Amino acid sequence: MSPERQDLLARQIRDVAAILARAVGLRLEGDAEEARAELERAYAVASGSEGQAVLLRCLDPSGVAQLLPSAESLAAFAELAREEARQSIDPAAGAELTARAEGLLGEARRLDPGIEGALRLLQETGT
Numbered sequence: 001m002s003p004e005r006q007d008l009l010a011r012q013i014r015d016v017a018a019i020l021a022r023a024v025g026l027r028l029e030g031d032a033e034e035a036r037a038e039l040e041r042a043y044a045v046a047s048g049s050e051g052q053a054v055l056l057r058c059l060d061p062s063g064v065a066q067l068l069p070s071a072e073s074l075a076a077f078a079e080l081a082r083e084e085a086r087q088s089i090d091p092a093a094g095a096e097l098t099a100r101a102e103g104l105l106g107e108a109r110r111l112d113p114g115i116e117g118a119l120r121l122l123q124e125t126g127t
Contacts, residue, residue, distance in 0.1 A: 071112035078104035
């Protein structure tokens with residue numbers, strides 16, 4: 001991957017982490033509607049567009065891995081699924097989203113066993 005591409009990807013991950021942190025803060029403050037809006041925005045940033053985010057959320061983890069450009073992008077998508085699970089009022093949907101997040105993380109680790117640094121950055125925001 002070119003240095004320019006790496007810089008762009010790092011910036012995208014930082015942007016997703018910042019939006020995710022806002023979504024978590026809003027959820028913890030009890031503002032579910034705004035937390036959900038921030039989560040949707042984070043999905044769009046992580047995937048490149050709102051349309052792509054909708055598509056990726058319909059695919060299984062291996063399908064997502066084929067379309068996202070890096071293990072870091074997969075890890076970001078996984079943390080967003082984990083936050084979506086936390087926001088869910090339906091326990092079954094929350095459990096499904098948590099399992100999806102684990103599947104996405106598994107794909108990220110498969111692509112790049114050294115992904116742990118990016119995971120820590122994202123997980124620190126997803127309290």
